[in-house]
Amino acid sequence: MYSNFISHIRKYVDLDDNSVALLFKYITPLKLKRKEFLLKEGQICQSIYFVEKGCLRMYFIDDKLNEQITQFALEHWWMADHFSFMDNKPSPYFIETIEKSEILAFTASSFEAMLRELPQMERYFRIVMQRAVAASQLRNKYTYEMSKEEFYQHFSTSFPEFVQRVPQYMIASYLGLTPQYVSELRKKKL
Amino acid sequence: MYSNFISHIRKYVDLDDNSVALLFKYITPLKLKRKEFLLKEGQICQSIYFVEKGCLRMYFIDDKLNEQITQFALEHWWMADHFSFMDNKPSPYFIETIEKSEILAFTASSFEAMLRELPQMERYFRIVMQRAVAASQLRNKYTYEMSKEEFYQHFSTSFPEFVQRVPQYMIASYLGLTPQYVSELRKKKL
DNA sequence: CGGAATCTTGAAAGTGTTCAAATCAAGTGG
DNA sequence: CCACTTGATTTGAACACTTTCAAGATTCCG
DSSP states (O other): OOHHHHHHHHHHSOOOHHHHHHHHTTOEEEEEOTTOEEEOTTSBOOEEEEEEESOEEEEEEOTTSOEEEEEEEOTTOEEOOHHHHHHOOBOSOEEEESSSEEEEEEEHHHHHHHHHHOTHHHHHHHHHHHHHHHHHHHHHHHHHHOOHHHHHHHHHHHOHHHHHHSOHHHHHHHHTOOHHHHHHHHHHHO | OOHHHHHHHHHHSOOOHHHHHHHHTTOEEEEEOTTOEEEOTTSBOOEEEEEEESOEEEEEEOTTSOEEEEEEEOTTOEEOOHHHHHHTOBOSOEEEESSSEEEEEEEHHHHHHHHHHOTHHHHHHHHHHHHHHHHHHHHHHHHHHOOHHHHHHHHHHHOHHHHHHSOHHHHHHHHTOOHHHHHHHHHHHO
């Protein structure tokens, strides 16, 4: 049960079976179909979400009414609008399933209660968050040193499984370029 | 002593005076002049750094030999190359003082030992890292929705104290635009 | 099969960069 | 305190990368 989640935790902290049982009390499991929403613009991001199976995207609507995708989450990734989640602010984002997905949710209050009962989980989340910071430092560095063309080529060779799994126009949006330009770049590469 | 640091911790967790005394054992305080380095390209980022007073920048040298600034840190901010710090990988970055600064450093080993002795600090760092993730989500959103011109105007009106404190060309670098273009934008605004 | 969503094409327009050179500011040593 | 040297900012013209717009071709799904 929730094997991806448990194995992810055990990568970073020791957690005995008894603690795992306690942990389960705080989880809200969700089974979602394709194109269902976990969060919509204007709502407060009530939970942080762990992708046990499937795929999520986070996006907002820009002033030209385009969907701008800012994050994806595959198996064993966390997803949340952390500002909204921590400070109870309305979120500008949508979080939506791209595929049929199994999600584990911690509401803000269950998250707090869980951390109080299982302090090892503070360590787990400290490490997870620190790794998220590291990942965003790296991604950020790429945006400084690569042109959009290079960024696209780099992404599609680094994550070919991703390019298989999600439509081109979503990748274009995530990389901050137009679907037309992606189309041009693909042609160029052949 | 280290009052900015202690008050920052106490914003997020309760820490009694006894624990503060224990905490001090793990800190390496550094007094640095302007333009001194905490990290250079190729080295492993040995410590994470808290800015008690002063100002740091982090940058790397791109393929055209420009210094590309990816982060600043003012008082009560943390600074590190987290990938290098956590996984002992050589860093592509330089970390350098912009002004005379007082820095508190935790080496990787003192950081670990401190967290083991003072588990409340796991909570503190979990919160700090989570807020760092939130901040990078926000900054990232800006890069999707603003042109470089808007990004510059937004930054310089949001952080006027910053524009005072650091040279234009560093702000240009941080925002990912050329000093020439910044110059043009400033002219435009008058 | 029909309709909607996705992907491709090509031309025109912008936004921001590059290059080269001039001007301005600032710190150092005499 | 001035002269000198280096660092920082400004200018303008030419260029490059990426977007926009408008259609057309294709794929997918019920």
